[in-house]
Amino acid sequence: xxxxxxxxxxxxxxxxxxxxxxxxxxxxxxxxxxxxxxxxxxxxxxxxxxxxxxxxxxxxxxxxxxxxxxxxxxxxxxxxxxxxxxxxxxxxxxxxxxxxxxxxxxxxxxxxxxxxxxxxxxxxxxxxxxxxxxxxxxxxxxxxxxxxxxxxxxxxxxxxxxxxxxxxxxxxxxxxxxxxxxxxxxxxxxx
Numbered sequence: 001x002x003x004x005x006x007x008x009x010x011x012x013x014x015x016x017x018x019x020x021x022x023x024x025x026x027x028x029x030x031x032x033x034x035x036x037x038x039x040x041x042x043x044x045x046x047x048x049x050x051x052x053x054x055x056x057x058x059x060x061x062x063x064x065x066x067x068x069x070x071x072x073x074x075x076x077x078x079x080x081x082x083x084x085x086x087x088x089x090x091x092x093x094x095x096x097x098x099x100x101x102x103x104x105x106x107x108x109x110x111x112x113x114x115x116x117x118x119x120x121x122x123x124x125x126x127x128x129x130x131x132x133x134x135x136x137x138x139x140x141x142x143x144x145x146x147x148x149x150x151x152x153x154x155x156x157x158x159x160x161x162x163x164x165x166x167x168x169x170x171x172x173x174x175x176x177x178x179x180x181x182x183x184x185x186x187x188x189x190x191x
Contacts, residue, residue, distance in 0.1 A: 074185030090172035
């Protein structure tokens with residue numbers, strides 16, 4: 001048989017739990033990040049459904065590549081390094097997809113995280129694999145940091161509107177997956 005004391009005791013135990021839950025929800029709501037705001041002094045990590053951060057980088061050929069100049073085209077943005085085994089494995093597939101869909105408006109941009117690589121190794125890698133798409137050099141890893149790249153390869157699929165439609169971390173990606181993503185991006189151009 002329960003006594004009135006047991007009922008009061010249970011009430012006193014339940015209220016702190018509800019108060020903690022309410023406080024946690026309030027804290028989570030207050031700490032949410034609005035699009036375009038800074039997080040610890042940096043823009044928030046690029047996310048699907050949000051514009052890809054713009055950047056300007058030198059290319060291996062000596063020109064300058066600015067991401068916003070590619071607006072209106074479907075873009076596969078691949079972060080890589082010459083020493084990275086999965087990067088080596090997926091580059092031939094990226095090249096084939098580029099060759100197949102470039103006439104329809106697909107651009108592949110390979111951003112070499114040169115701060116973790118060496119230019120001679122990059123040049124040898126590009127020549128060995130016969131890469132014909134733009135290779136940008138992230139000399140100080142500033143762009144990799146802006147894109148919050150922590151694993152190589154990391155690939156962003158950017159629509160003609162400049163919005164990120166998919167992100168693949170790691171690899172190597174199968175050519176069939178790359179073709180599917182390229183076709184999906186190119187379909188956005190037609191709308």
